[in-house]
Amino acid sequence: MRLLRDFLDKHKPKFEKGGKLQALHSVFTGVESFLFVPDRTTSNGAHIRDAIDLKRTMIVVVLALVPALLFGMYNVGYQHALANGVLATTSHCCLFLYGFLKVLPMIVVSYVVGLGIEFIVAQMKGHEINEGFLVSGLIIPMIMPVEAPLWMIALSTAFAVVIGKEIFGGTGMNIWNPALLARAFFFFSYPSKMSGDGVWIADKADAFSGATPLAYAAEGAALPDMTTMFWGLIPGSVGETSTFCILLGALVLLVTGVANWRIMLSVFVGGYLMALLLGAVLPATNVYADITPLKHLLLGGFAFGAVFMATDPVTSSQTGVGKFVYGFLVGFFAITIRVLNPGYPEGMMLAILLMNTFAPLIDWLVVQRNIKRRLNRKRI
Amino acid sequence: MSKREPLFSAKQRALMLGPLSKNNPVIVQILGICSALAVTAKLEPAIVMGLAVTVVAAFANVILSLLRNTIPTRIRIIVQLVVVATLVIMVDQLLKAYAYDVSKQLSVFVGLIITNCIIMGRIEAFALGNKVWPSFLDGVGNGLGYGVILVIMGACREALGSGTLLGFQIVPQGLYDFGYANNGLMILPPMALILVGIVIWVHRSRNKELIES
Numbered sequence: 001m002r003l004l005r006d007f008l009d010k011h012k013p014k015f016e017k018g019g020k021l022q023a024l025h026s027v028f029t030g031v032e033s034f035l036f037v038p039d040r041t042t043s044n045g046a047h048i049r050d051a052i053d054l055k056r057t058m059i060v061v062v063l064a065l066v067p068a069l070l071f072g073m074y075n076v077g078y079q080h081a082l083a084n085g086v087l088a089t090t091s092h093c094c095l096f097l098y099g100f101l102k103v104l105p106m107i108v109v110s111y112v113v114g115l116g117i118e119f120i121v122a123q124m125k126g127h128e129i130n131e132g133f134l135v136s137g138l139i140i141p142m143i144m145p146v147e148a149p150l151w152m153i154a155l156s157t158a159f160a161v162v163i164g165k166e167i168f169g170g171t172g173m174n175i176w177n178p179a180l181l182a183r184a185f186f187f188f189s190y191p192s193k194m195s196g197d198g199v200w201i202a203d204k205a206d207a208f209s210g211a212t213p214l215a216y217a218a219e220g221a222a223l224p225d226m227t228t229m230f231w232g233l234i235p236g237s238v239g240e241t242s243t244f245c246i247l248l249g250a251l252v253l254l255v256t257g258v259a260n261w262r263i264m265l266s267v268f269v270g271g272y273l274m275a276l277l278l279g280a281v282l283p284a285t286n287v288y289a290d291i292t293p294l295k296h297l298l299l300g301g302f303a304f305g306a307v308f309m310a311t312d313p314v315t316s317s318q319t320g321v322g323k324f325v326y327g328f329l330v331g332f333f334a335i336t337i338r339v340l341n342p343g344y345p346e347g348m349m350l351a352i353l354l355m356n357t358f359a360p361l362i363d364w365l366v367v368q369r370n371i372k373r374r375l376n377r378k379r380i
Numbered sequence: 381m382s383k384r385e386p387l388f389s390a391k392q393r394a395l396m397l398g399p400l401s402k403n404n405p406v407i408v409q410i411l412g413i414c415s416a417l418a419v420t421a422k423l424e425p426a427i428v429m430g431l432a433v434t435v436v437a438a439f440a441n442v443i444l445s446l447l448r449n450t451i452p453t454r455i456r457i458i459v460q461l462v463v464v465a466t467l468v469i470m471v472d473q474l475l476k477a478y479a480y481d482v483s484k485q486l487s488v489f490v491g492l493i494i495t496n497c498i499i500m501g502r503i504e505a506f507a508l509g510n511k512v513w514p515s516f517l518d519g520v521g522n523g524l525g526y527g528v529i530l531v532i533m534g535a536c537r538e539a540l541g542s543g544t545l546l547g548f549q550i551v552p553q554g555l556y557d558f559g560y561a562n563n564g565l566m567i568l569p570p571m572a573l574i575l576v577g578i579v580i581w582v583h584r585s586r587n588k589e590l591i592e593s
Contacts, residue, residue, distance in 0.1 A: 149559055163574060167581070189565040 008032055026122040030129030054171075057313075058134045060258045064249035065138055065308065071245040072238040073099035076146050079201045079235050102202050103238055106141035109150045113157045114140075121166045132171025133161070139179035139308060142239025143301060143349075144186065145199040152190055156182040176356045177315050180305075180349055187349070200235035212236045214300045214338075214346070223291065229298040240304035243297075250307040259311035262320065263327040267306035270331025271297055278339045288339040296335055305348035306331070315356040319366040326362055330355045387513070396517040399525035402587060406529040407580045411497040415489050416530055417572040423546050425485045426534025428475070430527020432490060434520060436467045437499050441507040441519035443467075448508045460503050461494070468493045498522055533575050541566030 008031075015028040033055070077095030080102075081087040114133045122129045140157055160182035165174045187194050200212055212235050213223050224234055232242025240246070253259035275293035282289035297303060310316060310330045317326040330351050337347030344350060385392070405411045412433075419429045443463050444451075451459050472490045475483040483490065493499065502522050507515040538544055540563050543551035551560065565571045584590050 151559070152561075185565060188568060188570075189563045190561055191564055193561070 004035060008035070024123065026126070026128050027119060030119070030122070033128075055131045057258055058131045060252065060256050061135045061308070062138055064252040064258075065135075065142065065239070067245040067248045068239045068242060068304070069103075069138070069142060070096075071232060071242045072142060072240075073103050075099065075233060075241055076102050076202055076238065078233055083201045098202075102146055103141060105150055106144060106146075106148070106153055106238070107138065109154050110140040110157050111137040113154045114161050117158060117161045117166065118170075121170070127170065130171035132165075133178075136160070136178040136182075139239075140182050143179065143183050143237050143304065145194055146202045146238055147199040148186070148193055152186060152193060153182075156186040156189070159185045172314055174314060176353055177309050177312050180309055180353055180356075183349055184353060187346075200237075212300065223295060223299075226295065226298065229295065237301060237304075240301040243303045246303045246307050253307065253311070259307070260313070260316070260323055262323040263311045263316055263330075264306055266324045266327030267310050267331040267334075268297060270328035271302060271306075271335050272331070274332045274335040275339075278335065282339070286339065288342065296338070300338070300346055301348045302334060305334070305352055310352050310355075315359060317359045317362045317366075319363050322359070322362045322366045325366075326355055326359055329358075392514060392517055395514055396521035396524075399518075399521040400528060401525075401583075402590070404525045404529065404583075405498045405501075405522050406526055407576065407583050408590060409501075411501060412526055413576065415492060415496060416526070416533065416576065417569050419486055419489050420530055420533040420572055421537055421541065421567045422485070423531065423534040423538045425482055426530040427527070428479065428482045429486060429489065430523070430530045432471045432475070433493055433496060433498065433526050434523025436464065436471060436493055437502055437523040437526075438516055438519035439467055440464050440499055440503055441515040442512055444503050445507040445510060445512045445515035451508075456508065460500065464499055464503075465494050498526055529576075529579065532579060533572060536575060537566045537572065541571075 012028070012032075015025045074092070074096045076099030077090075077097070078087070078099075080098060081090045081095055111133075114137045118133050119129060121127070137157075140160075141153065144153060160178040164176050164178045164181040165171070168174050193199055213229065223229070228234060230243050232244060234241050250259070250264060254261055254264070272293045275291070275296040278286075278289050279291075279293065284290055291299070306327075310327060317323050330348075333351035333354055334347040337344055337350055341347075399405055402408070406413065406416055415429065420426045440460075440463055444460060447459065447463075468491065471493070472483070475486070475490060502519060506518045510518070535545060538546075539550060543549060543556075543562050551562075
């Protein structure tokens, strides 16, 4: 530790104003604050701060993602073995290793491209490097199909970081969730690589149908039973299949207070009520309306979106009441899109992006209502 | 008039060249965006649309500049509309006669040139207060300024979205075999909007004086 500190201190002057490597100033501070807690304190004004800074917030979310990620890796191997009929003869360890080797390049590509762009922009603008991409960079591979070509992931990530984030002013200024923007870009750019039955299972044998349960349901086939879907041994995007692991992550986020319980709860409530309503209103010919509400919550990316992406503190509503409204509408629209437009079975992505757009409006309305109520109180 | 001004004096040239970059109707004045988004999925309709708007803008400016002293101010909008509509119908008929396929691709957007803000804007702001020749140059300049943006967007969207330019394949087959795929988002309207944004971004960062504080 001492060695590292001395090394940094020795080279620090080179990066400061007038030094030889001044242009790389923000890279240096980035590396320094990655390795050590920043020793800078606020110099003017009264700022009350707790110990949770951006770095710690982000790392908690990353930790919360780990169970779903590890399970996702195992599931990639499991689905591969199942599709090729070698499940009985393969050990769990091999299954995990296979998935690990499949998923690792996706994570590396997403981090290298995203952080690369953030570093370059930080140098150009003279900003400091932010930790904002740590979470997005891990979520992006988790919401992609395992067979997604790496260059497409790289392109989607670049699009999301440049158009979704940097042009709005970087971390904390973006309107839409960058990870979802990457997925939306991918989905609309290369639809054949994100739907159908060929992309969710790595190196699948041709005879084996590998559609996700959501796609199966569209053809009128029976869904897997609840427990399978809850534990998550089903085809799907890398990190989103296991509701159990996602709930573990949710527990971490809620106990540490990093994610907001209001949003999480109201997303599930909104989705549940909407599924109940559509199930009662629509005729049984609509295959998605037939699914029980609880199954809707387990299917596809609903749980993953509700726990990790709808709760993004930057793009969600900020006011207490606004969070309930925002979350409820996310769940509401996710199920509405899924049931009423079978062309986009993954309604969660579009619902969250839509509500990201409306979050500031919801906040504005809540604030206006508060102002009005207080003015009324005064008049009496 | 003391001395005749040369046809292409510096002032006249500025009228025509200004709208191509510093005073571009699409990316600086943000006019005519709807049609710029609608017709640029392929390069060919984009070129034809740019030419059609240039022709209409130029001749509408000329005709209204000729009439400018005889039109009562209160009914000038009606007169402008009659002139522009006549020109647009002529362009539409010409396209239907000689370039039927493109005309079908452009569909209603040729007719909608009537409502293109650039044309009415140039008549109101320029032709009604200037002589014939400068008005003609102004119309040509603004039409071409619009056309340039359309061509840039049409080329980007067709090359990246369909892998072709003017219908000829430009992305080599080997690249497709290697795993390359056309970007489907490029031919959807939302990407056109993002692309206009990117063009504006590049343009402003090259012309710093256009950046609003």
